[in-house]
Amino acid sequence: MERTEALLIDHLREGDETALAPLVEKYQRMVHRLALQITRNYEDANDVMQETFIKVYQSIHTFRQEAAFETWVYKIAVNQALNYVKMRNRRRESSLEIEDQTELLADVRNDPHILAEKAELRHWVTKAVNSLSIKHRIVVILHELEGLTHPEIASILNCSEGTVRSRLHYARKQLRVLLKPYVDANSETL
Numbered sequence: 001m002e003r004t005e006a007l008l009i010d011h012l013r014e015g016d017e018t019a020l021a022p023l024v025e026k027y028q029r030m031v032h033r034l035a036l037q038i039t040r041n042y043e044d045a046n047d048v049m050q051e052t053f054i055k056v057y058q059s060i061h062t063f064r065q066e067a068a069f070e071t072w073v074y075k076i077a078v079n080q081a082l083n084y085v086k087m088r089n090r091r092r093e094s095s096l097e098i099e100d101q102t103e104l105l106a107d108v109r110n111d112p113h114i115l116a117e118k119a120e121l122r123h124w125v126t127k128a129v130n131s132l133s134i135k136h137r138i139v140v141i142l143h144e145l146e147g148l149t150h151p152e153i154a155s156i157l158n159c160s161e162g163t164v165r166s167r168l169h170y171a172r173k174q175l176r177v178l179l180k181p182y183v184d185a186n187s188e189t190l
Contacts, residue, residue, distance in 0.1 A: 005069060012060045024053050027070070030146075031077045037141045038081035039088075040130060048084050052077045067155070074148070075156040078138060085134065121182070128178035136171035143168055 005026075011019035028049060035048035055076050063072050129140055142148045142156065143164075150168075154161045 006065070009060065009063065009065070009069060012057070013063075017057075020053070020057055023056070023069075027073050028053075030070075031073065034074065034077050034141065034146060035081045035084075037129075037145065038078070038134075038138060039084055044084055044088065045081075048077065048081045051080045051084075055080060068152075071148075071152050071155055074142070074146075074152070078142075078156055082134070082138075124179060124182040128175050131178060132171055132174060136167050136174065139164055139167040140171045140175070 005023070008019045008023055012023070031052050032045055032049045035052070036042060036045035039045050039048060052073070056073060059076070063069065129137060132140065138157070139153060142153045143150075148156070150161045150164045153164045157164070
């Protein structure tokens, strides 16, 4: 943990509410992206993001500094998003933000065919990931999209590393099956 972040956490623990703003600024994109991928709805993701930082503020005294603050925030965000999904318990149109809009705009300027291919691939991958069960989808999101390690995911989900590996294995197996039509269709055009 960088020194500035550690000082902000200490100040927040002491009741200094102004210390929360820099932490929110640092982690809000990460939390929103994760919430969007779990809830599959932009407005819900905004609500989850707000609830996550309220929970961070309310629970800062429970944060043990031997763990990474980022992992702790991930854990809160995942729990808030899962609670939101359970509470709402209905499906909505999804949108996994795999790439930044700036990268997409650069692709449009460079080659419209690349943009079309990426959009089609994004569609297939989004559809496949969203069709996974919530426990498998979360592991895929945390590992493949967020880049977290097995131990970090196990800590966030309160399960063993073996469970994380198993869920990731079965999720990948399902994704291979779900994405096979896309792969087969594209290999025919080559």
